[in-house]
Amino acid sequence: MDLNENAEEILAKHDPIFKPLRGMGWRYWLTMTLLLIPILWGGYAYYLQVSQGLGVTGLNRPVFWGMYIVNFVFFIAISYGGTLTSAILRLAHAEWRRPITRLAEVITVCALLVGSFNVIMDMGRPDRLWELFAGRGRIESPILWDVIAVNAYLVFSIVYLYLPMIPDIAFLRDHQPGHLGWLYRILAAGWTGSPKQVHRLEKVVGGMAVFMIPLAISVHTVLAWIFGMTIQPMWHSTILGPYFVMGAIYSGLASLIIAMAILRKAMHLEGYLKLVHFQNFGKILLVMTFTWLYFTIAEYLTTFYGSEPAHIAVFNAKLYGEFAPLFWGQVLFCLVIPLVILLPPRFRTIPLLVVASISVNIGMWLERVMIVVPTLTRPRLPYGIATYSPSFIEWSIMLACAAWLVFFFMLFLRFFPIISVWEIEEGEALEREKANAVPTPELTTQTASTQTATLTS
Amino acid sequence: MENNEEKEKSGAPDYTRREFVALAGMGVAVAGMVGVIGNAVVTNFQEANVSYAAAGEETWIKSVCQICPAGCGVNVRRVGDNVVKVEGNPFHRLNHGRLCPKAQASTQVLYDPDRLQGPMQRVGERGAGQWEPITWEEARARVVGELDRLRTAGDAHTLLFLKGHAPGHMSHLIDRFCQAYGTPNVADLGSQCTSAEKAAHLLNQGWYDTSAYDWEKTRYVIFFGGSFLEDWQPQVQMLSAYSFIRRGRPDTRGRIIQVGPRLSISGHKADEWIPIKPGMEGALALGLAHVIIKENQHDLAFIDDHTSGFEEFSALVLEEYSPEAVAEITGVPAETIKRLAREFAGSRPAIAAAGQGLGASTNALFNNAAINALNAVMGNIDVEGGVLKQRYPTFTEWPKATLPEIEQPRLDGAGGPAHPLARCVYHELPDHILNDDPYPVNALFIYDCNPAFDSPGASRWREALAKIPFIVSFASVADESAVYADLLLPDHTYLERLMDVTPPAGMGRAMVGLASPASAPLYDTRHTGDFLLEVASDLEGMAEALPWATFEELVKFRFKGVYDSGQGSIQADSYDEFWQILQERGVWEGLRYQYGQWDEVLTTPSGSFEFQMEQLAEIANNVSDGDGEAVLAALGIGAGTERALLPRHEDPVVSGDEENYPLQLIPYIVLPDAANRAPNAPALWNIYGLLMKEGWGNWAELNPETAHALGIEDEELIWVESPEGKIQIKARLYDGAMPGAINIPLGGGHTAGGRWASAVSGANPADIVTPLSDPLAGSAAWLGTRVKVYKAEGNG
Amino acid sequence: MISSSAEQGEENGRHRWGMVIDLDKCTGCQACTLACQMENNVPITGPEEFEQGRTIFFTEVFTDLEGEFPYVEGVVVPRPCLHCDNAPCVRVCPVGATFHNEHGAVVIDYDACIGCRFCTVACPYTARSFNYYTPEFPSPLDRALNPDVPVRPAGVAEKCTFCFHRVDKALARAAEEGRELTNSELTLLPACNQVCPASARYFGDLNDPNSTVSHLQRSPRAFYLLEDLGTESKVAFLRSE
Secondary structure, eight states, X not given: OOGGGGHHHHXXXXXXXXXXXXOOOHHHHHHHHHHHHHHHHHHXXXXXXXXXXXXXXXXXXXXXXXXXXXXXXXXXXXXXXXXXXXXXXXXXXXGGGTTTHHHHHHHHHHHHHHHHHHHHHHOSOGGGHHHHHTTOOOTTSHHHHHHHHHHHHHHHHHHHHHGGGHHHHHHHHHHOOXXXXXHHHHHHTTOOOOHHHHHHHHHHHHHHHHHHHHHHHHHHHHHHHHHHTSOOTTTSOTTHXXXXXXXHXXXXXXXXXXXXXXXXXXXXXXXXXXXHHHXXXXXXXXXXXXXXXXXXXXXXHHHHHHOOHHHHHHHHHHHTSTTHHHHHHHHIIIIIHHHXXXXXXGGOOHHHHHHHHHHHHHHHHHHHHHHHHHHHHSOSSSSOOOOOOOOHHHHHHHHHHHHHHHHHHHHHHHHSOSSOHHHHHHHHHHHHHHHHHSOOHHHHHHHHHHHHHHHHO | OHHHHHHHHHTOOOOHHHHHHHHHHHHHHHHHHHHHHHHHHHHHOOOOBOOOSOOSOEEEEEEEOOSSTTOOEEEEEEETTEEEEEEEOTTOTTTTTOOOHHHHTHHHHHTOTTOOOSOEEEOSSTTSOOEEEOOHHXXXXXHHHHHHHHHHTTOGGXXXXXXXXXXXXXXXXXXXHHHHHTOOOEEEGGGGTTHHHHHHHHHHHSOOSOOEEOGGGOXXXXXXXXXXXXXXXXXXXXXXXXXXXXXXXXXXXXXXXXXXXXXXXXXXXXXXXXXXXXXXXXXXXXXXXXHHHHTTOSOHHHHHHHEEOHHHHHHHHHHHOOHXXXXXXXXXXXXXXXXXXXXXXXXXXEEEEEOOGGGOOTTHHHHHHHHHHHHHHTTOBTSTTSEEOOOOXXXXXXXXXXXXXXXXXXXTOBTSSSBTTOSOOGGGHHHHHHTTOSSOOOEEEEOSOOHHHHSTTHHHHHHHHHHOSEEEEOOSSOOTTGGGOSEEOOOOOGGGSOEEEOOOSOSSSOXXXXXXXXXXXXXXXXXXXXXXXXXXXXXXXXXXXXXXXXXXXXXXXXXXXXXXXXXXXXOOSSHHHHHHHHHHHSEEEOSOOOTTOHHHHOOSTTSSEESSOHHHHHHHHHHTTTOHHHHHHHTTOOTTSGGGGSOOOOOOXXXXXXXXXXXXXXXXXXXXGTTOSOTTOHHHHHTTBTTTTBOSBOOEEEOHHHHHHTTOOTTOEEEEEETTEEEEEEEEEOTTBOTTEEEEETTOOOOSSSHHHHTOBXXXXXXXXXXXXXXXXXXXXXXXXXXXXXXXXXXX | OOOHHHHHHHHTTOOOEEEEEEXXXXXXXXXXXXXXXXXXXXXXXXXXXXXXXXXXXXXXXEEEEEEETTEXXXXXXXXXXXXXXXXXXXXXXXXXXXXXXXXXXXXXXXXXXXXXXXXXXXXXXXXXXXOOSOOOOTTTGGGGOOTTSOBOOTTOEEOOOTTHHHHHHHHXXXXXXXXXXXXXXXXXXXXXXXXXXXXXXXXXXXTSTTSHHHHHHTSTTEEOTTGGGOOOOSEEEEOOO
């Protein structure tokens, strides 16, 4: 697996991966510059919020939580497309995961960062953020669980991203350093590609893969428990934890599909991100669609059947009240459109899968809105029905966060190979070994007849 | 080197320098953004501020709240020079240390940022809002000059002094000032409030006042009209009384019935709400009397000993006011009438109480007389748990002085053939002013009222104000009427001045509160009492009637009489000591109510409660030089008929015919705005619309069926149009509104009075109320207007 | 899950403040709402803030109307913070900025609050508010600020404190005089109670079984709002009858 042996070959063979590291085209820089516009605008919006207080948002009493929390959940959920997918696929020894794992892990890190931005921007006193960490934090609070889990997940995701990058970075250090040679040298951490190092790396990464799965599940579960641990109607639900995890897998996977499709087109990675990858994910997405349906029915049917007034008020607000367009939109985007596209196998083309994935993301964003807002508009005591309408500050910041996500991702693209070259090579090597180990057709027949002879004798 | 070769080989372009610049540029932009935000985060956030302006010694001053006329005693907390809180004065029996929300907003009155800070005179066109500051000397000179000029020209009577609900001796001072000056035209707000009730008491019992009540021992109350928990005077006493009626006695939970056209908070808290059309309350009272008399439940002893005219009354009632007949008139089911009558008769002591003022129609006097009669039938008068006559402190007699003879009649015709029992008819003044009838108004002083806003047909007032050549406003903040003034001579706010306040008829026993200044005047304002006395001293001949240099001197002079009586809660060896204790306690109260002092309670010529109101004939004769019958006939009162002098139901006159104006307009009062002299207090607007979950503006309530018939949805903007004009307002659907009615709370639609008052939304229903009156009492028929309602197209 | 500090209070023989509101006496006048705002330096806001639902009330009156004309029933309920023993807000605060003080009242350390608003959404009574703005008291209204109560900055939560500043002051004064506070003195300590014209509100020590509040909380008319949620509120209501 020593890439150094055929460095020239590797470079040429995986040119689509290595070429961008030598320099990006004008389209890349244009995109980056354009992304800066919403980012800087969002920064200005947040500056206004810091100067004038959270009153610049559409939040009020009793709707104390709104877009920021919705987006917090939404972006963290996107992170599931990454580490969870790559960890599970790695453990399952699904060989087709090789071209995908790194880009998935990058999505995870970027999404976690952007998600955390949202929750920090939601704070009334961000200047006291340190208090959460500096020993004042109360472990009894679900927010603390969240802080710990998200931070742990972020740190470990970075590590889980970085470690399998080392061989590729080492390769770059040796064969295409460019202006970043110094960076690659530091990050390669003295990688030589020796069997011992390889073995150690595989062991650590494998171990992490096992550990990342419960960690990732715990992240979205504690995120759910921020709502679930209160006693508010339609928040205090035992299914909320699993619901969030399932929803995260659903939207994370959808985001991954979108990212894959865009990368494939923009960076000419057709050789790596093949139709079969998309179709595999498409099938899993379809499974998730049904899973979504099951969980949603479980949640809403039990609420409806119980007819507890406080809960029914929220239920009615969602299904028949002012939130009906958003709720049924959620059903359309999370269920109807994905089913229509994903069920018939011949619809599982890349463009249609992207459409399905975008639909899923829209639907899942609507679902987060449906989780956070309606409950707050129907307080238990008869104060009257509250309304919430996000202000332009909140929309600006949401746009900025989406831009940040893409920006971070594209920044990564410029400096590091988005597809794990050494793992692809490793995979091909394994295939060759397997092919060699497999008897030739003639040999097989002979052996079979020999065996038959032996058996019957 | 190697790199470039490779690049050349693969044909990849070299972007390194440009890339670096681009990346650096982005990095700088992002870092800059983070830096700016970070800086904002670090600098913008503060710790909880625990130390600020108010530092210093804590002192407490007794004063009397003057945000409404009730006069609750307050205890003002000061830290250093700052008034930081207004709490109840535990010494003052009226409110025993408690307060309504309006009093709590006193600091927002004192420290109102939109207060006038000194005397000003108008420059430019009237209404242009351009003023220049002047000195008090200049103001005084100008006023004196104007008054002198008028008087010399023989036009002293053309001074009109609107005194609003002027408290205590401000009211007396203004009366005496006008007397000494030579004008009969002093008008308070009584005609918009309680004139009918007072006139009825005059006819029935011989005194012109509202009743006091012994709530604490009553077992049953029927309120006819109004909302006793929101628009009563004095309100805080009523709030405490409600509580006591319910829970103050271990063996009795008093029962309360609210009769009225709208389900108010009082209706919710009452045991029953009896919906009734406005103007029908008297008929209901007579229906109850009918049942009681028929079933022999009436108090024979009281009727024999202390009433006259009962035979005539009972004959009328038995003949014409059967439950079935009354059910026809009022819409209240006959069974309900019977039940209420039996409950009323069976739960002694009981009280039938007339809702205060606003629940008035053109037949208000007879309605009130009917309610009084109901009380008399059950002997509820001057007994424990019943209806009392309010006692007052005995002030020193006014000094003897030669007062000018005033030949001209009052401008508003009060006490004349048009309104024989009225003392003033404030709401009819605009028509007289506009028509110079019987003479023009050349000078107007406005104190403690806001006619351009607070009167029925306020739009007529605005026209009238525009016409008067010389207008002085004493308001503390430039309100809707001050816009028309020539001189703004701002009074102190109540916390800055000395004032005595006698609560309106409340508890029966005499009491008067003394408000001592709790704050030095913030600005160059002046106590209007002081100013008037200075003006009087400059006008020839007035000093004799008003021989005091300051208002305080006047009050001290008058209070000597209280001290001299030797009675009451302040026992002192000298008048100085008396005054000191009065200041320390903030209140003087007289002896406990003495029941059975019939020579004080029944002061009609016959010395009895007159079911048949004989005085009416006599008064009518007096005002018309003997042609009383014609007067009564002109007023639509069946002159010459046998029963002309008995309380009875006459259908109220309503402006607007039923076909074109199908709905009945019902303006009403909510507590945070009741008689509210503090429209620029933001705290009160937050709590303004409790039942409808509204604030900072008013709305129009429609019964859902009525609304749907008109195609109107909740929260939709509508036009409400009467023969007077139209207003645009938000509709709210409310099941507590009667079908065919539209209820609008007073207070919305301010256009002046400070930043918060001006920010209030909605519209002023007073603008479209026709200023009709009860002909006898001259009381405003707030509920005498019909309207049509339709959607405001293209809006909202 | 009664907060340990509340349990401590009971054990140490310290006071455990509670309140009772008699709905049969309450007139819905809202004097309590205003008295509290004035006492506690609640920010002055206008119609925009009211429209948006950001006016801060520590205690407020809510009404609930049911039925159709003419059979309309309504309840009028003044609702302060209920200072629950099992307070959902205390449980969820990530920095412990809201907690039970030594007398069991739920209070807020404004200098620790990070403004996450978890407490405000956790409260089933919606009794808590949040400072969406830096409070403004246009001069000279700032002269009326109560020096005993801090003015909160933007970004922190706030709510009814049972006027513990007045309670502590009174306790200190009584201690100086070497005596206990009487029931009637205690009842008038919160500003809302003191002003109530209907004398409908009571306050006192639930640790004292003979106090007025203890006695009233045992009344057959007593009930707790949303009692089924198990918040163990220390404010009881007496129903009308």
